[in-house]
Amino acid sequence: MKVYDYESSERHCREGVAIEREPGQFFDTFWASGQDAHRLTADEAATAVLSFDTDNFDELDKYGRAARPSEWEQYAPKDRALITSQHGLQTRYFVRRGAVPDLGTQIENATHNVFDAEADLRSAKRGLESAKKILADLRELSSK
Numbered sequence: 001m002k003v004y005d006y007e008s009s010e011r012h013c014r015e016g017v018a019i020e021r022e023p024g025q026f027f028d029t030f031w032a033s034g035q036d037a038h039r040l041t042a043d044e045a046a047t048a049v050l051s052f053d054t055d056n057f058d059e060l061d062k063y064g065r066a067a068r069p070s071e072w073e074q075y076a077p078k079d080r081a082l083i084t085s086q087h088g089l090q091t092r093y094f095v096r097r098g099a100v101p102d103l104g105t106q107i108e109n110a111t112h113n114v115f116d117a118e119a120d121l122r123s124a125k126r127g128l129e130s131a132k133k134i135l136a137d138l139r140e141l142s143s144k
Contacts, residue, residue, distance in 0.1 A: 057094035074101035
């Protein structure tokens, strides 16, 4: 199945991602079930750009367990793809057939995680100091 990104002037019930069910018949993925899927207009179809072909990828949810983004993110960006629905609230994760987790990508992800955790720690310290000051001010008021 071929997956496309496209532009729509409508945001309501549109994902901006479409699958090609039959040659030239594109359907938006907002409704994951596909029964109520919006068929792309000619103008929308004209903007469609091939994202990937699922025939070249394996879905990570092979064994009935939900795929995790952290599992998918272990692969190099060129080896991963996804299909979203419900404005990204539901996601199907795919990796290129034969791809293996990429050490460089994992190091880059871990570096970002450390950076984010350090930022969270700095924010928590500022919050703690602010809470301590408020408590001290209140105690000072109560002792008067």
